[in-house]
Amino acid sequence: MSEIATMTPSLWTWMSNPGHFMRWSGKAVPWLTALSLAALAVGLYQTFFVVPADYQQGETVRIMYIHVPAAWLGVFFYGAMSLSAIGTLVWRHPLADVAQRAAAPIGAAFTLVCLVTGSLWGKPMWGTYWVWDARLTSMLVLFLIYCGLIALWRTIEDPNRAARAVAILTLVGAVNLPIIKFSVNWWSTLHQPASILRMGGSTIDPSMLYPLLLMIGAATLGGSTLHLYTMRTEIMRRRVRTLTIREAERLDSGARRIVPAPAAAPLPQAL
Amino acid sequence: MFDLGSHGGFIVAAYAFTALIMCGLVGNALRDRAAQRRALKRFGEDRR
Numbered sequence: 001m002s003e004i005a006t007m008t009p010s011l012w013t014w015m016s017n018p019g020h021f022m023r024w025s026g027k028a029v030p031w032l033t034a035l036s037l038a039a040l041a042v043g044l045y046q047t048f049f050v051v052p053a054d055y056q057q058g059e060t061v062r063i064m065y066i067h068v069p070a071a072w073l074g075v076f077f078y079g080a081m082s083l084s085a086i087g088t089l090v091w092r093h094p095l096a097d098v099a100q101r102a103a104a105p106i107g108a109a110f111t112l113v114c115l116v117t118g119s120l121w122g123k124p125m126w127g128t129y130w131v132w133d134a135r136l137t138s139m140l141v142l143f144l145i146y147c148g149l150i151a152l153w154r155t156i157e158d159p160n161r162a163a164r165a166v167a168i169l170t171l172v173g174a175v176n177l178p179i180i181k182f183s184v185n186w187w188s189t190l191h192q193p194a195s196i197l198r199m200g201g202s203t204i205d206p207s208m209l210y211p212l213l214l215m216i217g218a219a220t221l222g223g224s225t226l227h228l229y230t231m232r233t234e235i236m237r238r239r240v241r242t243l244t245i246r247e248a249e250r251l252d253s254g255a256r257r258i259v260p261a262p263a264a265a266p267l268p269q270a271l
Numbered sequence: 272m273f274d275l276g277s278h279g280g281f282i283v284a285a286y287a288f289t290a291l292i293m294c295g296l297v298g299n300a301l302r303d304r305a306a307q308r309r310a311l312k313r314f315g316e317d318r319r
Contacts, residue, residue: 109293
């Protein structure tokens, strides 16, 4: 009995089996998409029709409801990629590399949104689109790391070699995550210090904080759903690759059987 | 429509850019899925 108990795979192991993953994610994605869209609709309604204007920033504070979720997801997806990189290097789990590869473009897109919306918020509030302060620069570095990882995948043809190289580079780039988080504490920056996750609680008024948390939740749900969807596509791409290689091998061996070997040509005579 | 104040252009630009990138991201994911599904069909496999 105890042997059977130890042989039963954990829920995590079961879910991360590629075959099981395709089954449960196929059922979950439509529901998660509907839930994400509903949460986003409520969040946007609150952003534009319920949330008051800020007493200092006026209406421009509404940019915060896309800027902060985008910044969170840029960092969140890189954190997820770092965990996947460990899964690739330590356990060589096939789904770990799939998860990492699917996350990179999504994380890059959210980081770009964070940079551009921050810039559009900065111009009316700070008087400039860009300053080379620690928070802005470290987010730009995150975006460049994402671009570098995507480029590296495309450079190396062998998927196993690419997975290992990308996993190592991802873990090296993870050093940037604490720098992003604590940059506003370690250095004097134009960017404001942490106002949600900080010792002593949030400094944002509840009338703005709860809609912001809703938008963060909606964006996280939507981003994660898209990640599941693109992971499924990545698994399909690898299946196509495997089938293409098998087909090429089959055709190659068939050609060898059908085409008779050429008559032995006379060996060149040694001079 | 409500008044977004004197900096309304920045707010609209920020939301428009976000919408553009998100549409691109989702559109690319859908296009890629359709391409992989077509390729699988050529091998006689059909996945959703």
